[in-house]
C-alpha cells in the first residue's frame with residue numbers, strides 16, 4: 001500500500017483546507033496517510049540548516065522521506081503561496097543533492113471561499129516544486145471555490161457530493177500515478 005504524506009498549508013484551527021485534507025483518507029482508502037505538520041518549523045535560516053538541523057525539521061524531513069508521495073492542500077494568500085507552506089517546502093529542499101523532496105511525486109489541492117479555487121497559489125506551489133525536482137501529477141488540477149458552501153464546519157466534513165467525487169478521482173489518480181512518475185537520473 002502506498003504511503004501518502006499530507007501537508008496542509010494553513011495553520012488555522014478551523015481551516016477549510018484542513019477539512020478538505022481530512023476527507024482524503026476516507027475518499028481514497030487505497031493508500032495509507034500521514035498528516036505531516038508544519039506548525040513547529042522555525043523560519044528557514046541557513047545558519048541553523050547544518051547537519052541534521054533543528055528537531056522539528058528532522059521530524060518533518062523524516063515524515064516526507066517515508067512517504068511515497070506528498071499531497072499538498074493549501075489556501076491562497078494574496079494571490080500566492082502561503083508563507084508557512086513556502087517555508088516548509090524550503091526546509092524540505094535542502095541539502096540540495098539529498099533533499100527529501102527530490103523526485104518525490106506530489107499532488108496539489110486548494111480550497112478558498114473565493115471564486116478562483118487557489119489557481120494562483122497553485123501556480124506558485126508548482127513553480128517551487130519544479131525547482132526542487134518534484135514530479136507533480138500532470139494534467140489534472142484540483143481547485144475548490146466557494147468552499148464554505150461545500151463543507152459542514154461544525155462536523156468538519158466535506159459534504160458537497162460533486163466535490164467529494166472530484167477529490168476522490170484526484171486522489172485515486174494520484175495514488176495510481178505514483179508508480180508511473182518519471183524516474184530519471
Ligand SMILES: Cc1cc2nc3c(=O)[nH]c(=O)nc-3n(C[C@H](O)[C@H](O)[C@H](O)COP(=O)(O)O)c2cc1C
Nearest residue numbers: 010012015016017018075076077078079112113114
Ligand atoms: C492574508 C490573506 C490573504 C488572502 N488572499 C487570498 C487570495 O489571494 N485568494 C483567495 O482565494 N483567498 C484569499 N484569502 C482568503 C482565504 O482563502 C481564506 O481566509 C481561507 O479560509 C484560508 O484558508 P483556510 O480556511 O484553510 O485557513 C486570504 C486570506 C488572508 C488571511
